[in-house]
Amino acid sequence: MRAWERPEIVSVPGESGAPWLHDTKTDSLVLAQPRDAARLYVCGITPYDATHIGHANTYLAFDTLQRVWIDAGFRVHYAQNVTDVDDPLLERASATGVNWRDLAESQVDLFRTDMQALGIIPPNDFVAVTEVIDEVAAAVALLQQAGLAYPVPTDDAIAGADGTIAADLYFDIQAAEASTDWTLGDESNLDPVSMLRLFAERGGDPDRAGKRDRLDPLLWKAARAGEPVWESPVGAGRPGWHIECSVIALKELGTDFTVQGGGSDLIFPHHDMSAGHAEALSGHPLAGVYSHTGMVAYRGEKMSKSLGNLVLVSRLRAQNFDPRAIRLALLARHYRTDWEWTAALLDEAVARLSAWSAAFGAASLGTVAVNASEGAASTATPGSAAALVDALRLALRHDLDTPQALQLIDDAVASELDDVALVNQAISALLGVAL
Structure with a gap:
């Protein structure tokens, strides 16, 4: 699947290094130091109701991470999935009378347009689940052969092309824990009661009869009437949610990659279960760092499709808001915090963009040299742009502290700097805002 056009990222003079990033697994800051290339996997959208501000917040955070790596001289290999066949998508297609493939395609197109407008670096591998059905089925077959997957009788399943009626297949958590170094909860650090609650809230089926453990996740859903179906070595059906990301990540990035986001x-359960599937398949950890963005609320509630309180990037763009201002509004909040979107935040971002453009934009380039030649007009010594860029790098390397980075530039707006062009380059390369 094609992604979108890559923004130009200029090289900024000076030196930087790998960032310190919060790791959910250890609840600590760890050095996200690539061994070869920086390998990043970020879970993609289920393509309906794209692209809301919560989506944009997540992909902008990991865009910032990539920019820090690139600035430090690392090559980045970024993979992202698109869950273009899943229960919520099928339910939306049925409710609206739209073919599920047409719905997915239209929403992915909108997502691409929004991401390009926001200046988000595209993934090297942008992979739809429907493109890797064979690989997912083969992985489920391997888990079954290893004794890590088991069938659960399925009353409403239908026969495949060969006349065989398959059963749903589930991942055996206890068997996986016994045969690998993975343990359920390694990534989330949750207690059993919380895991059970979240599993039920986020697509799990703890009360399904026939399961060995209430938290065992679905690997392969047997064919049902009226649903998409693929023939496979594990019977006619379609993939479960978590195994899709495990297979795509292992295929594109290999094992123990740098960051799962x-x-x-x-x-x-998604990242916990994906890590378990991947380790059961490969014998190695999925990722070195597990990094997560906070949730964005709107009008007092978490922004979600089910509540219908979505702020869509495309609608803001249709109202003629500059995508750079939308980007700045998101960067003004730390990526790990939960926060609430308001119109005032966007107004502040518009004002910030105007101030930055006046101070460091194309029209301002060369003004320092002119002012410096007018010695009688000012006796102040221009400040160091290089020192400002060093401070920006330090802020971003410290757990992607974009609010601090924005404040540093705000403070510099009223200052006379010795190299406006350098600041312009840094804002473009590190924050993705071309002035």
Whole structure:
């Protein structure tokens, strides 16, 4: 699947290094130091109701991470999935009378347009689940052969092309824990009661009869009437949610990659289970760092499709808000915090963009040299732009502290700097805002 056009990222003079990033697994800051290339996997959208501000907040956070790596001289290999076949998508398609493939395609197109407008670096591998059905089925077959997957009788399943009626297949958590170094809860650090509650809230089926453990997740859903179906070695059907990301990540990035990212609502069960599937398949950990963004609320509630309180990037753009201002509004909040979107935040971002453009934009380039030649007009010594860039790098390397980075530039707006062009380059490369 094609992604979108990559923004130009200029090289900024000076030196930087790998960032310190909060690791959900250890609840600590760890050095996200690539061994070769920086390998990043961020869970993608289920393509309906795209692209809301919560989506943009997540992908902007990991765009910032990539920019820090690139600035430090690392090559980045970024993979992202699109869950273009899943129960919520099918339910929306049915409710609206739209073919599920057409719905997915239209929403992915909108997502691409929004991401390009916001200046988000695209993934090297942008992979739809429907493109890897065979690989997912093969992985489920391997888990079954290893004794880590088991069937659960399914009354409403239908026969495949060969006349065989398959059962749903589930991941055996206890068997996986016994045969690998993975333990359920390693990534989330949740107690059993919380895991059970979140599993039920986030697509799990703890009360399904026939399961060995209430938290065992679905690997392969047997064919049902009226649903998409693929023939496979494990029977006619379609993939479960968590195994999709495990397979795509292992295929594109290999094992023990640098960072697994996503929203905090994916910590459990999605990232916990994906890590378990991947380790069961490969014998190695999925990722070195697990990084998660906070949730964005609107009008007092978490922004979500089910509540219908979505602020869509496309609608803001249709109202002629500059995508750079939308980007700045998001960067003004630390990526790990939960916060609430308001119109005032966007107004502040518009004002900030105007001030930055006046001070450091194309029209301002060369003014320092002119002012410096007018010695009688000012006796102040221009400040060091290089020192400002060093401070920006330090802020971003410290757990992607974009609010601090923005404040540093705000403070510099009223200052006379010795190299406005350098500041312009840094704002473009590190924060993705071209002035």
